[in-house]
Amino acid sequence: MTNIQLPDISVTMALVANLKASLPDFGRIVDQCGHPAHALRQLGLVHWENGRFDTAARTFAAALSLTPDDPDLWRDLASVSSASDRDEQALTAIRMSLELDPHSAQSWQTLAGVADRLDDIETAEDAYRRTIALNPKAAAAHLGLGLLLFRKKHYEEALAAVRASVELDHVNGLAHYALGHLSFIASDFAGCARAFDEAVRLTLPLDPPTRQKRARALTFQAMIEGRVQEALRDYPEIAGDDREELDIIARDAFSVLSAAGHLEAAAEIGRMRLAEKPDDPVRRYLLDAVLGRTMTAAPTDYIETYFDQFAPQFDGKLLETLQYNAPRQMAKLLAEHRAGFSQMLDLGCGTGLAAGELRSFGPTLIGVDLSSGMLAEAAKRGGYTELVKSEALAYLEVTPNRFDLIFAADSLIYFGDLGPLLRAAAGAMVRGGLFALSIEVAAEEGFTLQPSGRFAHSLAHLKTAAADFDVLEAVECKIRLEAGRPVRGLYIILEKR
Structure with missing residues (x-):
């Protein structure tokens, strides 16, 4: 000083x-x-x-x-x-x-x-x-x-x-x-x-991005009040020179309103967007999620298409906007149970956010993901012995008795019933191997498809599905932000019997 x-x-x-x-x-x-x-x-x-x-x-x-x-x-x-x-x-x-x-x-x-x-x-x-x-x-x-x-x-x-x-x-x-x-x-x-x-009345002028946000706010509020078509019609006049493309406004309105719980307005927007592109698997699945339709897993065409589109912006959106930090927190938890592994699998590796955290545990790290776009980003990041394009369950079923660590950060949220995946994971692991995973927590028993398109699970459901494992630890956490609010989750360490 x-x-x-x-x-x-x-x-x-x-x-x-x-x-x-x-x-x-x-x-x-x-x-x-x-x-x-x-x-x-x-x-x-x-x-x-x-x-x-x-x-x-x-x-x-x-x-x-x-x-x-x-x-x-x-x-x-x-x-x-x-x-x-x-x-x-x-x-x-x-x-x-x-x-x-x-x-x-x-x-x-x-x-x-x-x-x-x-x-x-x-x-x-x-x-x-x-x-x-x-x-x-x-x-x-x-x-x-x-x-x-x-x-x-x-x-x-x-x-x-x-x-x-x-x-x-x-x-x-x-x-x-x-x-x-x-x-x-x-x-x-x-x-x-x-x-x-x-703020404007008090002589504080708005910059262009803030004027855009104001126009979005007025448009989204009109949609919440049941005036979706009118809101989209009036948007260009409200936004003036700051207007964005209507397709972007509709896309973001669907995402924001569904996350905020305005499901009726989101559903109307979703139907309108699906009518424009009826073969789009992303629009179809997310509308199904908003409508609360019963599913046991996210369709593979949705996952592949969505994450291929999302890959270039994935890290910035997840780390900066949504405050996602699961790989680091899970790796810290994992280190409290074991110092090293000989064969590691990053299941649903995405852009490779976990690679830097896992390489210190051992020399062999395989990354598996269904999205080519995500795997391309993971290859740029480096740290993997091998990267494989495959659906998670399919890969586990053809890879027996190999891994002493499976790491799945934000992968199980695209499966409803976890039983098939966890049985396949057990078959792909050696005895005593660890499975580190994250889930979003359901308000009810079992599992629930949320309007976000992600599944939430109860701990009871996971324990039932993990019949071949012992639960070593389950730690409450904040997985990410959703509509500005923390999403409750669990970081879990399983050990294969």
């Missing part, structure tokens, strides 16, 4: 004498207060308000040389140092202020702002929360916390914080702007459009 050197008292008193001689008002303040530190602080504030940050900082430092135990002066020095981009000095000064007065909400908020600028997220978040605990009406602290949580993709908590800020300060355009973006993520499309309109 930067050390702040205060001037010698004799130097400060010489400055006070010069100021009294040259600035009559300064002399009167000194005479009224009986101490020059207060007058120096007032002068420092004047310099600060007029943009003379360096002079203000020197003036505050001079005042502190006379009263080094004044927490407000240390906070002033911190604030003006931050304003002049001397954040390390600002951090030192505000910590000095808080050592002298740890109960100052204003000082905690200053620390939060400085730490935020330094990208010290943990310190900033703690300081924002301390500010709010000491002063629940600190609108700026609620907003700062909300923006920080937004960056961390903790969307639900971020939305609550920004809403609190708006309630406390109705005329902050930035707060309404942030509220608009968070409301969209939360599928509150009417609230999104209102917030963006209020």
